Amino acid sequence: MLVVKLENAKPQAIYLPYHLNVQNDLLMMIDTHAHIYATEFDNDRDEVVQRAMAAGIEHILLPNIDLDSIQPMLATEAAYxxxxxxxxxxxxxxxxxxxxxxxxxxxxxxxKHDFVAVGEIGIDLYWDKTFRAQQERAFVTQLNWAKERNLPVVIHTRDSIEETLALLRTEQDGHLRGVFHCFGGTVEEAKAISDLGFHLGLGGVSTFKNSGMDKVIPHLDMNRVILETDCPYLAPVPHRGKRNEPAYTELVAKRIAEINDISVTEVLNKTTDNAKTLFDL
Known part of the structure; x- marks a missing residue:
């Protein structure tokens, strides 16, 4: 659904000009969750990457989803x-x-490869609960991989925050760390996540007027916040409903700054430091 098979592809590494990262004294950002290997970017991936770097994106982290996504994901990493x-x-x-x-x-x-995280993993009970037991088993199995390999986890939850937290409370032995990506929950859920030692990934949902995040974000521990797009999905305002891309990360930062009445510089510095520490970048 998200991917295109590239069995015969021989990706050519593209070394983009470093000056794009530093022109105009840009503040650096990290998009910690982006599916730029998806077919939605096949026609203009190079342009998307150029816009990201021109906007100050320092790293784009690519989450795997299934067996079919591995090859296009790795081909994208090799190209950039x-x-x-x-x-x-x-x-x-x-x-x-x-x-x-x-x-x-x-x-x-x-x-076979050096990965920055185990992800994306988790529990999703929104569409179908048929394989709930298998989802939980897969989640716990992958949490243990993270402990074994000393890697952070990137967690997807949908209609499953409490179920996910319950499993994490059982498995947390002081060695688990990671992020609840695309967080859009309550203050209480955010505290429970932070208390377990996990970060909160804020993206386009944080800019939606009907999301309620304007009431939640002021109560978040900024030491636990990182930025993401989840592109091509969940584009922030004013691009809501259109294809998302890493260059829009700054729009999320600006909304967080506005809600918290702090500078965008403060948001970007803090979230970038948080991401670098979490993912050992």
């Missing part, structure tokens, strides 16, 4: 080695009756 870093994991929406076989293949990749 200065900018992109990949994760490895199985998204809950792609968990099915063959979950154990799929997990075995996913796990084998950790010995």
């Amino acid at each position: 080695p200065q900018l992109c870093r990949s994760m490895m994991g199985l998204h809950p929406c792609y968990v099915d009756a063959n979950v154990d076989e799929t997990l075995a293949v996913i796990y084998s990749w950790f010995d």
Whole structure:
């Protein structure tokens, strides 16, 4: 759904001019969750990357979703080695009756490539609860991979915050760390996540008037906040409903700054430092 197969592709590394990162004294940003390997970017991926760098994007982190996404994701990372870093994991929406076989293949990749995180993983009960037990098993299995390999986890939740928190409370032994990506929950949920040692990924939803995030963001610990787009999805205002892209990360930062009555510089400095520490960038 998100991907295009590139079995015969031989990606050519593109070393983009570094001056794009520093012109006009740009503040650096990290898009910690972006699917720029998706087919939605096949016609203009180079232009999207150029806009990202021109906007001050220092890193774009690519979450894996299933077996079919591995090759295009790695091809994208290879094409933009200065900018992109990949994760490895199985998204809950792609968990099915063959979950154990799929997990075995996913796990084998950790010995073949250097990944910045285990992700994206989690529990999604919005569309279908058929494989709930398998989702939970896959989630716990991948949490243990993260402990084993000392990597952060990138967690997807939809209609499953409490279920996810319950499993994390059981598995947290002081060695788990990571982020609840695309956070759009309550103050109480944010505190529970932070208390477990996890970060909150804020993206386009934070700019939506009907999201309620203007009431939540002032109560968040900024030491636990990182920025993301989840592109091509969830474009921030004023691009809502259109294709999202990493260059729009700054729009999220500006909204956070506005809500908290602080400078965009403060938001960008803090969230970039948080991301670099979490993902060891």
